[in-house]
Amino acid sequence: DAGVTQSPTHLIKTRGQQVTLRCSPISGHKSVSWYQQVLGQGPQFIFQYYEKEERGRGNFPDRFSARQFPNYSSELNVNALLLGDSALYLCASSFSTGDADTQYFGPGTRLTVL
Amino acid sequence: GENVEQHPSTLSVQEGDSAVIKCTYSDSASNYFPWYKQELGKGPQLIIDIRSNVGEKKDQRIAVTLNKTAKHFSLHITETQPEDSAVYFCAANNYGGSQGNLIFGKGTKLSVKP
Numbered sequence: 001d002a003g004v005t006q007s008p009t010h011l012i013k014t015r016g017q018q019v020t021l022r023c024s025p026i027s028g029h030k031s032v033s034w035y036q037q038v039l040g041q042g043p044q045f046i047f048q049y050y051e052k053e054e055r056g057r058g059n060f061p062d063r064f065s066a067r068q069f070p071n072y073s074s075e076l077n078v079n080a081l082l083l084g085d086s087a088l089y090l091c092a093s094s095f096s097t098g099d100a101d102t103q104y105f106g107p108g109t110r111l112t113v114l
Numbered sequence: 115g116e117n118v119e120q121h122p123s124t125l126s127v128q129e130g131d132s133a134v135i136k137c138t139y140s141d142s143a144s145n146y147f148p149w150y151k152q153e154l155g156k157g158p159q160l161i162i163d164i165r166s167n168v169g170e171k172k173d174q175r176i177a178v179t180l181n182k183t184a185k186h187f188s189l190h191i192t193e194t195q196p197e198d199s200a201v202y203f204c205a206a207n208n209y210g211g212s213q214g215n216l217i218f219g220k221g222t223k224l225s226v227k228p
Contacts, residue, residue: 004157033215042120042203042218043158056215090157102148103216105157 002027004093004106012112013081021076021109025093031055032074033103034066035090043090043105049074050096078111086113116141116208120219127194128227135222137204138186146207147187148216149178153200161202162189194226 005024013019025032031050035043048056049068068074072093078085088110092103117140127133139147145166150158164171164178164187171178175194180187191198201223205216 040221042118042205042220043216044218045208045215048215058215101146102160102163104160105150107157 004091004104006089006091006106006109008109009107010110010112012114014114015081015083017081017113018077018079019081019111021078021089021091021111022073023076023091023093023106024073025091026104029093029095029104030072031094031096031101032068032072033092033094034074034076035092035105036060037088037090037108039087046076081113083113086111116144116206116217118204118206118217118219120204120222122222123220124223124225126225126227129194129196131194133189133191133194133198133224133226135189135202135204135224136186137188137206137219138184139206139217140185141206141208142182142185144206144208147178147180148205149189150203150205151200152203152221158203191224194224196226196228199224199226 007022033048034046037043045058047066052068063079066076088108090108091106094101094103120137148163151161152158162176162178175192177190201221203221204219208215
């Protein structure tokens, strides 16, 4: 079975631009979470979506937004990019939103902001 | 909210030796503790997880122990091999917070020397 897939693999943007990252969860999984991983740090939670509804939000500015589609895939949007947004953006899928639900990560999208 | 501390930040062992990575957490309500392995340029891969109703779990050369009273958990890798070299992250769920999101430690870079 295919794991979590993300696109694109790499992306280069300039300050002030907008970016959209995409994620497809494991088949049968209904929840998608987004994390930001800055070089040398652990992933940091951004959003969780389940059944197209936001179920959780981390400590990120309103420039970050996301949505989930009926097929459970998801998009993460970041507006007005800053240099500090350069990071690996990870998508994780899980069957539901249970507190002890196993999350499986995709390979990530490497975003570089110049 | 939950906070996870991970030690050591780097660990170097000889092939065949054991490696131990320790994590502490702050929120006694956390009840799910996964460990992830991340190789260069890839997303985190789940290697083992433990829930708070058990004290130890093993999977071949990998084991995790949990001490709820002391609020710490550890990863044990026996008979290390060069392919075990990677960055390892511990995490705890943010029970009662943003549903199901994981709080990660800062990672341990494990190097196994042949």
